[in-house]
Amino acid sequence: MKADVVIVGAGPAGLCLARSLSGQGLSICLVERQTEAELAAPPFDGREIALTHASQQILEKLGIWQQFTPEEISPLRDAQVLNGPSPYVLRIAASAVGQERLGCLVPNQAIRRAAYGAARECVDIEVRCESTISELSCSERGVSMRLSDGQTLEARLIVAADSRFSETRRRLGIGARMEDFGKTMLVCRMAHERSHEQVAWEWFGYGQTLALLPLNGNCASAVLTLPPTEMNRVMSLDAEAFAREMERRFDGRLGRMELVGERITYPLVGVYAERFAGLRSALIGDAAVGMHPVTAHGFNFGLQSQKRLADALLDALRRGKDIGDTAVLQRYARAQQHASWPLYQATSLLVRLYTDDRAPTRLLRNAGLRLAQNLPPFKAALARHLTQIAR
Numbered sequence: 001m002k003a004d005v006v007i008v009g010a011g012p013a014g015l016c017l018a019r020s021l022s023g024q025g026l027s028i029c030l031v032e033r034q035t036e037a038e039l040a041a042p043p044f045d046g047r048e049i050a051l052t053h054a055s056q057q058i059l060e061k062l063g064i065w066q067q068f069t070p071e072e073i074s075p076l077r078d079a080q081v082l083n084g085p086s087p088y089v090l091r092i093a094a095s096a097v098g099q100e101r102l103g104c105l106v107p108n109q110a111i112r113r114a115a116y117g118a119a120r121e122c123v124d125i126e127v128r129c130e131s132t133i134s135e136l137s138c139s140e141r142g143v144s145m146r147l148s149d150g151q152t153l154e155a156r157l158i159v160a161a162d163s164r165f166s167e168t169r170r171r172l173g174i175g176a177r178m179e180d181f182g183k184t185m186l187v188c189r190m191a192h193e194r195s196h197e198q199v200a201w202e203w204f205g206y207g208q209t210l211a212l213l214p215l216n217g218n219c220a221s222a223v224l225t226l227p228p229t230e231m232n233r234v235m236s237l238d239a240e241a242f243a244r245e246m247e248r249r250f251d252g253r254l255g256r257m258e259l260v261g262e263r264i265t266y267p268l269v270g271v272y273a274e275r276f277a278g279l280r281s282a283l284i285g286d287a288a289v290g291m292h293p294v295t296a297h298g299f300n301f302g303l304q305s306q307k308r309l310a311d312a313l314l315d316a317l318r319r320g321k322d323i324g325d326t327a328v329l330q331r332y333a334r335a336q337q338h339a340s341w342p343l344y345q346a347t348s349l350l351v352r353l354y355t356d357d358r359a360p361t362r363l364l365r366n367a368g369l370r371l372a373q374n375l376p377p378f379k380a381a382l383a384r385h386l387t388q389i390a391r
Contacts, residue, residue, distance in 0.1 A: 003029040003126070004323065005313075006143065006155040009162030010039055010127060012108075013285025013302040015115035017159060019062045020310035022122040024317060029153065030119070030127045039116045039129065046187035046264035047108040048213045048221040049299045050076060050200070056104060058303055059111075063121070067114035074105040074215045077198035084206050101198070105213055105221070108299075136171045138279045142324070157324040159309065160283045164271040164290030172281050179270040179348060181292065184231040186224045188263040189215070190246060193255025196220050203250075210249060211293075219260065222246060223293070231265060268292065272344055276305075276336045277329035284309055289340045292347050301340055308335050 005021060007014045010032035018028045032039065051059070059065040079102060081090040094102045119125050128147070135146035136158070143155045160168035169176065201212035207230075211223035224246070226234065237245055239259045247257045271290035276283050284305040291298035312332040313323045321328060 002154045003027045005157050007159045007161055008168040012111050012115050013306050014161030015119045016062055016303060017284060017306035017310055018119050018125045020306060022124055024314055028125045031131050032129050033132050036129045042109045042112040044109050048105045049108050049111060050103055050105055052103045052300050055300045055303050058307055063118045064114045067117055068106060068110055072106055072110045075101045075198050076103045076105055076200055077101050079200040082203040138281055143280050158281050160287040161285045162287055164286040166287035169283055169287050172278050174278055175274045177272045181268040183225050183268045184228045185266045185268050186231060186263055188222055189219060189260040190222045191219050191258045191260050276333035280324040282309055282329050282332060289344060305336055308332050
């Protein structure tokens with residue numbers, strides 16, 4: 001079997017890339033280990049994705065945004081950053097850049113479902129479910145691989161989009177800087193008594209980090225980050241005890257809270273690939289850059305990475321060039337590194353600073369937050385960055 005482009009991983013990044021390339025005369029094959037039923041109706045995974053205006057525009061162009069129900073889209077008006085018990089709060093307002101909102105929140109489950117639905121509408125996209133790659137070889141002439149069912153597949157280009165722990169990246173011989181933060185992140189939905197006013201929270205406490213992502217109504221996605229041992233204790237609590245625990249951790253600011261649905265945990269690991277392109281190969285999404293969730297930009301970066309690669313490939317196609325040519329792929333790799341490296345480094349620095357509870361660092365954290373709060377241009381720049389609105 002032959003295809004022009006093989007994409008490994010039918011997550012949002014891989015599916016969006018397939019959709020971006022569709023309709024241009026290319027044959028596209030997605031290789032995915034999950035079943036077709038899991039792709040068509042993904043299970044709830046607890047994650048709510050903060051989408052920028054630019055990401056919304058990409059999803060609209062791909063026909064994905066239109067598949068969300070109104071109930072699945074929650075406006076994100078403003079954001080605020082808190083530090084322990086400090087009275088200083090950094091408020092990032094959409095109005096600072098002339099917008100009504102910073103972005104929107106959409107469940108990851110809904111994005112996966114809609115992206116798969118959009119890809120299945122395209123006759124030039126084949127999805128091979130319940131498949132993995134058992135052998136892979138890249139040469140100047142093309143890409144050859146053997147799938148787990150024994151079939152062989154040849155392509156002009158292979159794209160790894162199979163998570164930050166990408167097996168395809170390893171098979172391509174591309175290493176990655178992996179940063180294990182030694183923490184576990186819990187995500188769940190909580191109903192609460194007082195309104196969140198569509199404001200997201202990032203609260204760097206002492207011994208914990210809390211986030212609140214405002215959903216429609218008096219409901220929010222709560223994110224709690226703790227050392228694994230402490231998280232085990234929290235996860236062992238029944239629903240009632242857990243709700244009281246979260247009330248305490250949020251310092252009663254939202255009034256009475258109740259757990260809605262299940263609690264899900266994830267290890268916190270950051271990943272940055274040593275290269276974003278190789279011989280007839282490229283990396284996108286978390287396989288390229290797996291961000292710490294503190295800036296809520298991981299999915300947006302993944303979406304931008306597939307757009308950058310698609311733009312480079314389609315430009316080469318229009319000019320009659322080989323889409324697997326090294327120069328074409330390096331153009332993408334340079335653009336992706338330029339866009340992602342500074343924020344990846346800044347995010348890691350921010351996490352280290354605001355999770356260091358030693359007394360001198362606490363003073364530094366408070367001073368930094370107070371300074372930022374009193375600098376309107378800085379806050380406007382943050383709002384502009386979060387919305388991805390050009391000057």
